[in-house]
Amino acid sequence: MTNRSDKKKEGKIIQKLKQYQKKDFSFSSGHILGSMCSQPHPIAKKTYIQFLETNIGDPGLFPGTKEIEQKFLSFILNFLKAPKTASGHIVSGGTEGNISSMWIAKQLTDKKEIILPESAHFSFKKIASLMDMKLKSIPLTPKHTMDVSQIKQNISDDTAAIIGIAGTTDVGAIDPIPEISEICTDEHVFFHVDAAFGGFIIPFLNQLGYDLPTIDFSLPGINSISLDAHKMGYAAIPLGTLVLKDESWLQEISVNSQCISTKKQAGILGTRPGAPVAAGYAVTEFLQNKGYQRLMQNIMQITEYTIQKITNLGLELVTKPTLNVITVKVNHLDEIINTLAQYGWKVNKIDHLSSFRIVIMPQITKPIIDEFIPVLKKTCKEVGEL
Numbered sequence: 001m002t003n004r005s006d007k008k009k010e011g012k013i014i015q016k017l018k019q020y021q022k023k024d025f026s027f028s029s030g031h032i033l034g035s036m037c038s039q040p041h042p043i044a045k046k047t048y049i050q051f052l053e054t055n056i057g058d059p060g061l062f063p064g065t066k067e068i069e070q071k072f073l074s075f076i077l078n079f080l081k082a083p084k085t086a087s088g089h090i091v092s093g094g095t096e097g098n099i100s101s102m103w104i105a106k107q108l109t110d111k112k113e114i115i116l117p118e119s120a121h122f123s124f125k126k127i128a129s130l131m132d133m134k135l136k137s138i139p140l141t142p143k144h145t146m147d148v149s150q151i152k153q154n155i156s157d158d159t160a161a162i163i164g165i166a167g168t169t170d171v172g173a174i175d176p177i178p179e180i181s182e183i184c185t186d187e188h189v190f191f192h193v194d195a196a197f198g199g200f201i202i203p204f205l206n207q208l209g210y211d212l213p214t215i216d217f218s219l220p221g222i223n224s225i226s227l228d229a230h231k232m233g234y235a236a237i238p239l240g241t242l243v244l245k246d247e248s249w250l251q252e253i254s255v256n257s258q259c260i261s262t263k264k265q266a267g268i269l270g271t272r273p274g275a276p277v278a279a280g281y282a283v284t285e286f287l288q289n290k291g292y293q294r295l296m297q298n299i300m301q302i303t304e305y306t307i308q309k310i311t312n313l314g315l316e317l318v319t320k321p322t323l324n325v326i327t328v329k330v331n332h333l334d335e336i337i338n339t340l341a342q343y344g345w346k347v348n349k350i351d352h353l354s355s356f357r358i359v360i361m362p363q364i365t366k367p368i369i370d371e372f373i374p375v376l377k378k379t380c381k382e383v384g385e386l
């Protein structure tokens with residue numbers, strides 16, 4: 001029961017918080033152009049609040065939410081063509097997905113080396129530090145994909161896993177997953193696909209007939225795939241999934257647990273929010289496979305439109321985009337990013353490529369691009385880029 005003074009107090013706190021929030025950029029404004037996250041689908045927002053108190057770390061208390069989790073995972077397992085032996089594990093995002101997979105690979109093989117492309121996400125540096133593992137980087141081709149011709153010679157008696165990326169952080173490139181899968185099958189090496197970004201877009205584009213590499217379990221060499229619903233899944237933060245080809249591997253990262261409703265608990269986290277899972281499931285139920293196809297097709301059309309507009313200004317891209325990531329090469333990187341921010345637009349800095357990244361997420365529409373392009377032009381003129 002809240003009395004009048006509590007109501008007053010509540011109002012004051014909310015007002016104060018709103019002042020802080022005013023300083024934030026918002027996805028709903030359309031002005032965040034470089035992030036790999038998005039404004040969640042409207043149904044995700046409603047569901048999130050409804051499930052705020054749920055904890056999938058103690059499923060005995062929340063059997064209904066546990067069922068929702070299973071349904072959400074089934075949707076993912078289905079579009080990733082996972083075999084009957086497979087299982088999904090909810091994680092907080094790509095970082096935890098990668099850590100969990102490498103934890104399994106280390107447990108299964110008792111080896112410590114990870115072969116990965118130079119484009120790999122920095123979460124692998126955390127993995128190396130946390131689990132005392134060693135990273136062996138493979139150079140990239142001019143298309144910013146892993147040079148597969150260099151993999152075999154780097155495999156050794158200490159190789160725990162090979163990583164392929166389906167949608168790189170800096171340019172959205174897709175490594176040749178089918179070729180890497182073949183090598184891993186031949187060499188009996190654990191193969192993890194980091195599809196944090198591409199996992200919720202590539203399969204749907206392929207269903208529509210796009211000519212992108214296959215990234216699913218129809219490739220026999222893949223052992224695990226990590227994909228984030230809080231990136232291209234149009235869901236709310238934090239929501240990722242690690243899909244394992246063999247459910248029994250979860251035992252490798254499970255410990256006996258006391259005081260909770262299950263004898264064992266798998267994975268890194270203990271208490272884990274059910275709200276993003278319920279919200280993610282609501283989005284998959286709302287959109288279904290067809291809805292995701294339509295959404296991704298629309299996103300690719302807006303990507304094409306944006307590429308045209310940017311190159312028409314006379315700017316160059318780092319590489320021809322495969323997905324909805326546009327990375328623009330510039331000489332005056334810091335000035336452009338800072339000036340755009342002053343005009344209210346946020347793009348992400350990719351320092352090592354002297355470029356900035358634009359990601360066409362679900363809330364980015366053609367009118368938003370039409371609003372942005374003149375600001376980009378003005379900015380580039382002001383700083384002497386054009």
Ligand code: 0PR
Nearest residue numbers: 035036037093094095096121168169194196197
């Ligand atoms: N793997 C890949 C290929 C990624 O791109 C990322 C994150 C991860 C793993 C890690 O995912 P989590 O951050 O969910 O653990 N890539 C984005 C990036 O570094 C993350 C991001 C998202 C950054 C939104 C900014 C932002 O506004 O660019």
